[in-house]
Amino acid sequence: MAEKENSRNCVLITGRTQAQTKGMHLGKTGDFYANAVSVAVMHPEMFKTMGVEVGCTLRLRSDSGEISVRSESDPGMPADMVFVPMGPVANRLVGPDTGGCGMPSFKGIRVEVTPE
Amino acid sequence: MKNMDSVVCTFCGCLCDDIKVSSKDDGTIEIKGACANGKGHMEEYDPSPVSPAFRGEPVSWDKAIGEAASILKNARSPLFYGLSSTASEAQRKCVALGDRIGAVIDTTSSVCHGPTGIAMQTFGEPTCSLGEAMNRADFLLFWGCNPMIAHSRHFTRYSLMPKGRFVPEGRKGRRAVLVDVRETPSAKAVDRFLRVKQGCDYEVLSALRALVQGKSMEAAEVGGISREELVSLAEEMKGCRYGVAFFGMGLTMTSGKDLNVGQYFNLVRDLNAHTRFSVIAMRGHGNVAGADAVLTWQTGYPFAVSLAGGVPVYGPGEFTAVDMLARHEADAALIVASDPKAHFPAEAVAWLDAIPHIVVDPAFPLTARGATVYLPGAQYGVDAEGTYYRMDGVPVRTRAFRERHRPTDEEIFDRLLEEVSR
Numbered sequence: 212m213a214e215k216e217n218s219r220n221c222v223l224i225t226g227r228t229q230a231q232t233k234g235m236h237l238g239k240t241g242d243f244y245a246n247a248v249s250v251a252v253m254h255p256e257m258f259k260t261m262g263v264e265v266g267c268t269l270r271l272r273s274d275s276g277e278i279s280v281r282s283e284s285d286p287g288m289p290a291d292m293v294f295v296p297m298g299p300v301a302n303r304l305v306g307p308d309t310g311g312c313g314m315p316s317f318k319g320i321r322v323e324v325t326p327e
Numbered sequence: 328m329k330n331m332d333s334v335v336c337t338f339c340g341c342l343c344d345d346i347k348v349s350s351k352d353d354g355t356i357e358i359k360g361a362c363a364n365g366k367g368h369m370e371e372y373d374p375s376p377v378s379p380a381f382r383g384e385p386v387s388w389d390k391a392i393g394e395a396a397s398i399l400k401n402a403r404s405p406l407f408y409g410l411s412s413t414a415s416e417a418q419r420k421c422v423a424l425g426d427r428i429g430a431v432i433d434t435t436s437s438v439c440h441g442p443t444g445i446a447m448q449t450f451g452e453p454t455c456s457l458g459e460a461m462n463r464a465d466f467l468l469f470w471g472c473n474p475m476i477a478h479s480r481h482f483t484r485y486s487l488m489p490k491g492r493f494v495p496e497g498r499k500g501r502r503a504v505l506v507d508v509r510e511t512p513s514a515k516a517v518d519r520f521l522r523v524k525q526g527c528d529y530e531v532l533s534a535l536r537a538l539v540q541g542k543s544m545e546a547a548e549v550g551g552i553s554r555e556e557l558v559s560l561a562e563e564m565k566g567c568r569y570g571v572a573f574f575g576m577g578l579t580m581t582s583g584k585d586l587n588v589g590q591y592f593n594l595v596r597d598l599n600a601h602t603r604f605s606v607i608a609m610r611g612h613g614n615v616a617g618a619d620a621v622l623t624w625q626t627g628y629p630f631a632v633s634l635a636g637g638v639p640v641y642g643p644g645e646f647t648a649v650d651m652l653a654r655h656e657a658d659a660a661l662i663v664a665s666d667p668k669a670h671f672p673a674e675a676v677a678w679l680d681a682i683p684h685i686v687v688d689p690a691f692p693l694t695a696r697g698a699t700v701y702l703p704g705a706q707y708g709v710d711a712e713g714t715y716y717r718m719d720g721v722p723v724r725t726r727a728f729r730e731r732h733r734p735t736d737e738e739i740f741d742r743l744l745e746e747v748s749r
Contacts, residue, residue, distance in 0.1 A: 222525050224508065226576065227477045229363065236367030239669055239693045276673055287510030292525060294509065298669055299693060305672040310584065312445055313437035313631055313647025315672050317580040318508075319526045 217261050218325035221253075221293045223271065223304060224318040231296040248298030249280045251324070254288040261326055268327040271295070273320050276303035279327060293324055328352060335725040336365035337412070337708030340610030340718030341478050341485065348728045356728070362479030372689060374710040376732040380701040388734070388742075395661075395685045395700040396746035399428050402659035402683075404635070408648040409665030410621075411435040411612035413687075413704075413736045414713025414725070418614070418621040420740035421663060426625075428747055429635045431657070434618040435611075435665050436630040437647040439576070442585035443608045444619065444629045445643055450589045453596055455571065455605035456719045462491035463603075466567030467503040467517075470591060471528065471577015472609045475512040481609070482516055486573065493569070502567070504560060506531070506552075507577055521560070524551035529583040532590040535561055539597045565601040575609040610718035612665075613708070617716035652678040660684040664736065666692035687739055705733040713737070 234244030251269050258265050265284045270277060271293065278300055288294060295301040297317070304322060305315050334346040347359040348369070358366050379391035386394075399405055407430045410418050425432045436444060446452075460467075467486050474481040482488055490497040503517040506528075514520040523531050527550030534549040538561035544554050564570055572595050578587040591606065598604035610616050619629040626632045626639035631646040633639070644650055648667065651657045652675035659682055668676050669692065679694070686698040689706040705711035708725040710733070716722050734742075 224525065224581075226473065229476055232364050232476075233367055236364075236371040238371075238691065239666065240691060240696060285509075287514070289509060289522065289525070292509065299673075299676075302669075302671060302676070303673045307649055307653035307672045307674045309644055309647060309650055311644035312585050313433070313441045313643040313650060314579060314584055315438065315649055316582060317438075318577070319581045 217263070218323055219257065219261060219291075221291055221322055221324050223273065223293050223295060223301075223320040223322045225295050225297045225301040225305070226318075228296045231298060244298075248296045248300050250283055250296065251280045252283045252285045252288060252294040253292070253324070254290050255284040255286055256290055258282070258284060261324075263326040270325045270327050271304060272323045272325070273304040273306075275306040278303050293322060331726070331728050333726075334728055335708055335715065335723055336361050336369065337613040337706075337715055337725055338365045338368035339478050339613060340616060341481055342613060342715055342717040342723045343480050343484060344723055345484075350728060364479055369709055372706045372709050374705070374729045374732060377703040379703060380698075382699060391700055391702055392739075392742045392746055395702065396743055398659050398683045398685060398699060399424075399430075399661065399743070400747050402428070404656055404658050405430040406648060406651050406657035406660045407432045407663065408660060408667060409435055409663040410618040411439075411615035412664035413614065414707040414711070414715060415614065415617040415621050415722070416713050417663075417707075417736035417740060418618055419625065420737050420744065421661075422621060422625045424740050424744045424747065426634050427744060429637070430661070431633045431635065431646045431651060432622065432626075433632070433646060433648040433651075434622065434630045435615055436619055437643070438649065438670060439611050439615060440579055440608050441630055441643060441647065442579040443588045445585035446588035446592055449585070450592045451596070452592055453599060453605055454607055454719070456721055457485040457607065457717065459605065460571040460607065461485050461489050463493050463569040464491075464571040465494055465501055466564060466570040467501060468564065468570065468572040469503065469505045469513065469517065470572065470574040471507055471581070472573060472575025473507070473511040473513045474573075474609065475516060477575070477611065478609055486571070487516060502563065504563070521552050521556055526582045527551060528578055528581060528587045529590055531557070532587065532594055536590070536594050536597050539565060539594065539601070564598055564604070567602055570598065570602065570604040572604065572606045573609055574606070607719055614715040616718055616720055617714065617722070620716055620720065649675045652676075658682055661687070662694050662698075663687045664689075666694050668693040668696070687736055689733070702739050703733060704736045704739050705731050707735070711735045
């Protein structure tokens with residue numbers, strides 16, 4: 212996909228976080244869980260190149276769907292990658308194709324990231 | 328006050344069996360020795376009796392079991408999914424129920440280490456127990472996993488830190504390397520972190536295999552890792568006394584999937600030409616290894632098994648839950664101790680919402696919201712006893728430290744089996 216002025220083409224990976232697990236124990240129908248899985252994490256430099264502040268709302272779009280979530284930064288992330296905790300929010304971006312093995316690609320999804 | 332030692336935490340595949348629980352006279356409990364994940368798992372569960380529900384309304388157990396049995400009996404293509412956070416005694420009964428009505432049975436393995444199962448069947452798995460890792464390993468390789476977050480006591484109990492029979496110095500006697508696409512909290516605990524480019528695990532593993540086999544390498548880097556780093560890692564692995572390679576979703580969920588894991592197994596096999604090396608998958612749910620084991624001894628296959636034709640047929644991609652739901656091939660579902668509405672792609676969830684589905688779970692997961700029938704059983708390891716399998720395949724008997732007021736999953740499946748057999 213062609214990159215717009217303040218958007219970036221990134222690779223999405225999903226995974227476990229401490230907050231996501233805590234939310235799971237407190238109850239997945241509660242606010243803590245919903246908040247814990249509604250975040251996108253990127254390298255600090257990504258925010259600078261996009262001209263936005265950490266904490267802004269980001270829109271992530273893949274071939275399967277679109278989400279709007281708050282943002283956080285993590286210097287441990289590679290520059291071209293975005294991380295969203297595993298859960299129902301991230302899974303709107305995940306396609307159901309399993310390549311014949313049963314496992315969808317929860318990591319390595321091409322997404323367009325745009326500030327809102 | 329009543330104290331109980333050696334309680335087993337049933338949250339993750341580590342099954343830590345050294346937890347101390349104090350039950351106070353006022354009914355509160357204190358958990359000592361568990362990680363944050365385990366503590367939450369044991370403390371947040373309320374063992375009070377909960378009414379089952381039919382279409383969101385509380386009903387009697389007789390009514391709920393009757394409605395659930397009716398859904399299962401009338402289904403032409405029922406799908407059973409989950410099973411990884413319940414005891415093997417219940418898993419066994421659930422397979423019997425599936426056999427009786429001709430269901431497809433899939434476990435959370437299919438969105439976890441299902442690709443590992445396929446790789447195991449294709450290439451073989453040179454493995455060992457966590458006890459061997461703890462007592463013998465002087466070199467640890469972690470690939471695509473984040474134990475600090477997902478298996479919080481793995482480092483301290485089984486791999487990195489403990490003093491072992493042949494590693495008396497503990498942490499000082501071990502070298503550890505982590506390969507991952509991002510620098511997670513686990514990277515700070517190891518001696519060396521290597522960042523692999525997302526989706527390039529297979530290439531890097533192939534390069535490492537070539538180097539371990541004594542071949543030379545001309546490329547300056549593979550998958551974001553320099554030749555010097557790869558050569559040095561290959562030499563370090565060949566030179567250790569006993570190595571153990573752990574791995575997680577970084578290999579199974581990314582492109583390549585079962586082929587990535589197969590190449591990881593092959594690397595470990597190649598290393599055994601030089602030293603002793605083993606591999607262990609970091610299994611997530613407390614008894615996902617048990618689900619694999621039970622399905623294998625009952626049907627011959629670890630997941631994605633159809634019993635529709637009267638004999639077990641294995642079919643990852645065909646009888647796996649995401650595929651069946653996304654293709655609208657299931658017309659009813661029994662979801663056991665798992666949460667596909669939280670962990671499946673949205674398209675698969677949409678079809679699950681469109682068909683009658685029964686949820687058996689001690690908690691109220693997202694999948695229970697909108698479920699046709701909800702059956703809340705006891706929580707094994709808190710108010711029920713049962714057998715769980717650790718990530719290395721070792722069975723552990725869990726203990727109950729709270730009084731039980733709910734039926735166990737095993738009892739629920741017994742009743743369903745009786746009802747569908749009428």
